[in-house]
Amino acid sequence: MDVEHMTGSTLEAMALAVERSAVVLICMSQKYKDSPSCRSEAEYTYKLRKSFIPLCVQEKYEADGWLGMLIGTKLYFDISTERLFDQQIPNLMKELGDRGRLSSQRQEVDDEIMTPGYVAKLTAVQSAKPSSANWTIGDVAEWMSRLNLSEVPHELLQLDGNMLWESKKMLETSPDFLYNYLHGNLKMNFPDILKLSRALRQL
Incomplete structure (x- = not known):
């Protein structure tokens, strides 16, 4: 930005x-x-x-x-x-290709870059699934509501924490498939897809 x-x-x-x-x-x-x-x-x-x-x-x-x-x-x-x-x-x-791809043993997660001031925070190292993998369907729905999406597709409101974590892994391994599904099947607009992708990377 x-x-x-x-x-x-x-x-x-x-x-x-x-x-x-x-x-x-x-x-x-x-x-x-x-x-x-x-x-x-x-x-x-x-x-x-x-x-x-x-x-x-x-x-x-x-x-x-x-x-x-x-x-x-x-x-x-x-x-x-x-x-x-x-x-x-x-x-x-x-x-x-594989340029910049993180290994499965060491996954770096960038904290959000804040504006104004453009303060880039240090990256943290994540070695195991975070607590979000244990979220209930209600927890995920509440998390979705905080993303300020113009509309949350019904299918996304059926995910629990474990499925949300699988979506995060899919974003890393098959981003083209995930984009095509969100855009083509769930009819999400591009800004909403960007918000969701960023939030998944930060889990």
Whole structure:
């Protein structure tokens, strides 16, 4: 998330995120190109010779200027429309491969990045199933209500903690299947899917 006039600890957090990354996804658009903070982040990615994958998120956008020079002739994925998003996400997953994938023995969970201030908290190490695996159906329903979804599909309200944990594992191992099910079968909109995915990763 780009917040204007970011300085101090914000820039440090951005730099740390790039330094710790296995691969960087650059979401190209006119607003991205015009943002000084986005440019700093992209140039730092290039300076550190970090692997990066360009994504076009604005329909019919063609990168020029500093962004065009950075991207060059590099392969990019156009996800600027819902149809293209559905087509390209599986290809993007293949391109990412195992880069950044966590081992089953050590699973790092990022705490939420807060704004304003963009305070990146330290990661915690999780060695076993959390207490959420023991939640009842009512506990899960209450957890769902706190996600501020525009609508909670009835099927999700039938999950208990163990099934919720299996959904979390599915997000890690088969994200394309889970997305297609949530979007195609349960008719969830994209913002709601993002909220649910983020919440599952933080369990």
